[in-house]
Amino acid sequence: MKMNRKLTWMLLFGIATLFTQCKDSGDEVEVDDENELITSVTLKFTESGTNTVTSFSYKDPDGDGGNAPTKFDTISLKANTSYTLAVEFLDESKTPVDNITEEIAEKSDEHLLVYTPNPTSLLTYTYGDKDKNNYPIGLTGTAKAGVAGTGKLKVQLRHQPNAKNGTPGPGSDDVNLDFNLKVK
Amino acid sequence: MKKYFFLLLTLTAISLGHAQNPTCACFIRGIVKDQHSGQPVVGATVLLIGKNTGVFTDDKGRYEIRNLCPGTYQLEARIVGYSAYKQTIDLTAGHEENFNLQEQEVHLKDVEITAHRTDAPSSQPLTILSGNDLEQTRGQALGESLKGITGVTAMQTGSSISKPVIHGLHSNRVLIMNNGVRQEGQQWGSEHAPEIDPFVATRMSVIKGAAGVRYGSDAIGGVILVEPEELPFNKTLSGEVNLVGFSNGRQGVASSTLQGGVKGFSGFAWRAQGTIKRGGNIRTSNYFLDNTGISEKNFSVGAGYRKKGFGIDLFYSRFDTKIGIFSGSHIGSVTDLLNVIKNGEPFVKSGFSYKIGRPNQNVTHDLLKAETHYHFKDGNRLQWTIAQQINNRNEYDLHVPRNDSIASLNHPELTFKLHTLTNDVIWDHKPIAGKISGQIGVSTLYQYNLMTGRPLIPNFNQFNIGIFWIERYVKNDWEFEAGARYDYRTLNTHRIVSRKKVSNDFTFSNGSGTIGATRNFSPNLSARLNAGTAWRAPNVSELFSDGVHHGAAAFEKGDSTLHSEKALNTIASVKYASEKLTIEIGGYYNYIKDFIYLKPQPDPILTVRGAFPYFKYTQTDASFKGIDVSAAWQFVKNLTITSKLSYLRAYDKRNDSYLVMIPANRLDNQLKYELPELGKWHNLYFSAGNLWVTHQKRVPPASDFLPPPAAYSLWNIQAGGTIHVSEKQQLEVRISVTNLFNTVYRDYMNRFRYYADDIGRNASLRIKWKFGA
Incomplete structure (x- = not known):
């Protein structure tokens, strides 16, 4: 029985050790940022030959879930007019605001922007930039508004690490937004 | 929590011959006793493995199996509430003539049986995977190993x-008891496999049906008991080495065990075990799946001490795995998913490689357990188990x-650390009038979760206490059981909402009950009936999910209310077991009140990656009824x-609809074909089989991107x-080929069915070398 008692004490000691490891999980809640988060997408249309910039945005400051997107503009363009189109991606959930556009530009060989108007007669997009492998990027380009009408402009940011080949196929969507498009 | 009740049983095996039939008139008979109490064990099943012959012990604990041919047999004694015990008996030994011609004792051996209690409710069906059936699954993951059991299927991610x-x-809704401790990992995730080395x-063993009284929360669908062998008390050094190779994934697994006692320290025993697994890309019938390799390194050590009625066991195990997730399963938006479905095969092409890159999961699970028990002289018994x-x-x-600077750190995007401490004290009271036995137990669980990375589930602290009482009454051919808990x-949760900490407190309480009866009509025929309840508190992901589930292309939202x-x-089963024929038929009706599920919402949720179908955790009443x-x-x-048939129908009672993700029948x-002996070989077998899985037609309309796949046959x-290399060494060799014809198929329960076909042909070789006692 002496042995038993010793072992029992050992067990008790063991439990005491175990309990000292318990902690309050509430003390360790940290604000952790999603590295891939994009909360704001802004399309900046500059009418050719002018300095007139019109911007259209999608904004969801708290990211997916939580509150609904606060802004999702309808793109409004003049018929038969040419624009320089620049796109800006921000993560506004962070302080300071994280400029994702710069990060995309740095990793331009992994990203491709795809602009798909529907119907196609509304707009024609021409890429204005190229990555080191001579594939288009789409951070800047020319958008030529076509005939008057309404429809959609799908803006996709394709993330294509080690797979970019100039086509939208490889990779997955980081952004996939259907802006309403009005050409008048 | 489950505990070990190390009991010594004595089994005497006598084989005698009769003159009438010169070839097959041997029999084995003996008595099964509980060595601690010395009382005969009534109603134990004694089986001849692989012969489909089994008998029950009578009211004096005696059994007899007749009409045996000379040969080597594996005898197994199974007792409800105890683990099975196996013994190889040689009925040949050069005595054929003798015992075939006259009544003569040719084999008499006292066998010490050391069994541990499983505590499974006796009136619930318990299916055990052991021996050759288990050996044939060696090298596979736990979930895969159990697929051969009727009523058990697997949910897969690749x-x-x-x-x-x-x-x-x-x-x-399925509880796993790993070595007597409830397995606590991140069980809520459908892509989170049990962290256990089989x-x-x-x-x-699989206990089918609700078993909440004995095992506590989560035992709604059933309980899986993963049990090591009893430590080798008073035995010499022994061990085994297992080598398994799979052609698909070019996977290799090596596992070995070494165990024994210590000279000059009687009552002490130890065991050490380790497994290494490495595999590369899996091949479907027509193409490889990129980044589907696996690497696993596990080990466990255990030691125990026994003296008279006292016993203590210490156990530590570590499970460490790195699993590559098929890279073609990553999708950003619904468009991505629809494109890959339309394409019919993955866009990501790959050859064979052992490389495991992103996306991947690295999981470790450490278990430290101490268990001690004491048998009082009067028959009472107390057991205490703690585990971390x-x-x-x-x-x-x-x-x-x-x-780049963040990327170079290569941090995981999600980290979960779950610490769990369990504590169980169980008192088995001494049998009353030799007919009533029972136990009373208190189980506590303390748990905390720390989460970093992309917000998914909150941090939480959880505390649970459960008290249960079960009594069992045996009379003649009847056994009754009732219990309550x-x-x-x-539960205290802490999470960040709009950059501020939000804490929520929850309390849950529940009463559970079980009642059941077993009737042995004859040594061949028995029936069981059990009605049991179980409960489960909503888990943190059901309470607080709020985001896109990228594997499922769905926006999932929790509900904290x-x-x-x-x-x-209710589960009933009838079993008939004779020498040539064994049939077990079971029927069940599981009614789940307030069943938590993801209910599709009418409007999609808009995110920067486009609109996702919106699902909300909701409660309904569901029924699961079926036949095994x-x-x-x-x-x-x-x-x-x-032949094994698993038939199930699940229904959403409140909405008059079917439920999603229900396995097909x-x-x-x-x-x-079995050959007891051929040259140097023993227990030779050759088998061929077919698995036919039907098309799951019973799904709610418009609930999925892709209808359930067609039926398949493999x-x-x-x-x-x-x-037998020598008296103390034996070599077991097994070969198998699954998906023999390299059939192209997809399974409804495989979450990768959207992206790719299921696994193609897979040949395997298993070698097991056993040495020592």
Whole structure:
């Protein structure tokens, strides 16, 4: 029985050790940022030959879930007019605001922007930039508004690490937004 | 929590011959006793493995199996409440003539049986996977190993992540008892496989149906018991080495065990065990799946001490795995998913590689357990088990952060650290009038979770206390059982909402009950009936999910007002076992009140990656009813056909609809030819089989991107045998081919069915070398 008692004490000691490891999980809640988060997408249309910039945005400051997107503009363009189109991606959930556009530009060989108007007669997009492998990027380009009408402009940011080949196929969507498009 | 009740049983095996039949008139008879009490064990099943012959012990604990041919037999004694015991008996030994011609004792051996109690409710069906059936699954993941049991299927994420499904229920609705401790990992995730090395176990048992009284929360669909062999007290050094190779994934597994006692320190025993697994890309019938390799390194050590009625066991195990997730399963938007579905095969092409890159999961699980028990002289028994588990899960997304300096750190995007401390005290009272036995127990669980990375589930602290009482009454051919339990749980969650900490407190409480009866009509025929309840508190992901589930292309939102779900399960089974024929038919009706599920919402949720279908955790009343049939018939000498049918219908009662992710019905047929001896080989067998899985037609309309896949039929072949190298060494060799014809198929329960076909042909070779006692 002496042995038993010793072992029992050992067990008790063991439990005491175990309990000292318990902690309050509430003390360790940290604000952790999603590295891939994009909360704001802004399309900046500059009418050719002018300095007139019109911007259209999608904004969801708290990211997916939580509150609904606060802004999702309808793109409004003049018929038969040419624009320089620049796109800006921000993560506004962070302080300071994280400029994702710069990060995309740095990793331009992994990203491709795809602009798909529907119907196609509304707009024609021409890429204005190229990555080191001579594939288009789409951070800047020319958008030529076509005939008057309404429809959609799908803006996709394709993330294509080690797979970019100039086509939208490889990779997955980081952004996939259907802006309403009005050409008048 | 489950405990070990190390009991010594004495089994005497005598084989005698009769003159009437010169070839097959041997019999084995003996008595099964509980060595601690010395009382005969009534109603124990004594089986001849592989012969489909079994008898029950009578009221004096005696059994007799007649009409045996000379040969080597594996005798197994199974007692409800105890683990099975196996003994190899040689009825040849050069005595054929003698014992065939006259009544003469040719084999008499006292066998000490050391069994541990499983505490399974006696009136609930318990299916055990051990011996050759278990050996044939060596090298596979836990969820895969159990698929051969009727009523058990698997939910898969590709081929490397597999979760057991019992009667259509899984994850938090199936409880796994790993070496007597409830397994606490991140069970809520459908791609979170049980963190257990099956090589630790020498038997795995499945209790089907709600078993909440004995095992506490989560035991709604059933309980899986993963049990190692009893430590080798008073035995010499022994061990085994297992080598397994799979052609698909070019996977290799090596596992070995060494165990023994210590000279000059009687009553002491130890065991050490380790497993290494490495595999590369899995191949479907037509193409490889990129990044589907696996790497696993596990080990466990155990030691124990016994003296008179006292016993103590210490056990530590570590499970460490790195699993690549098929890179083609990463999708950004619904468009991505629809494109890959339309394409019919993955866009990501790959050859063979062992490389495991992103996306991947790295998971470790540590279990430290101490268990002590004491048998009082008067028959009372007290047991105390404490265990600590640390589950560390790191998930790496396909894409590293865009920012180079952050990316170079290569941090996981999701980290979960779950610490669990369990404590169980169980008192078995001394039998009353030799007819009533029972136990009273208190179980506590303390748990905390720390989460970093992309917000997914909150941090939480959880405390649970449960008190139960079960009594069992045995009279003649009847056995009755009744029990009750009360659980109380607190949950405190802490999460960040709009950059501020928000804490929520929850309390849950629940009463559970079980009542059941077993009737042995004859040594061949028995029936069981059980009605039991179980409960489960909503888990943190059901309470607080709020985001896109990228594997499922769905926006999932939790509901913090959910309450506990409660199951009432009625299960009945009839078993007939004779020498040539074994049939077990079971039927169940599991009614789950406030069943928590993801309900599709009418409007999609808009995110920067486009609109996602919106699902909200909601409660309904669900019914799961089904039939399990298994039959084995030796229709010609040495030739046995085995059939297993699992039939299930699940229904959403409140909405008059079906439920999603319910396994399709299936029929498994095997034809097996056995040769007890051929040259140097023993227990040779050859078998061929077919698994037919039907099309799951019963799904709610418009609930999925892709309708359930078509029915499929897979063929397989196996062969194996044992060579006795020397008296104390034997070599077991097994070969098998699954998906023999390289059939293209997809399974409804595989979450990768959207992206790719299921695994193609897979040939395997298993070698086991056993040495020592």
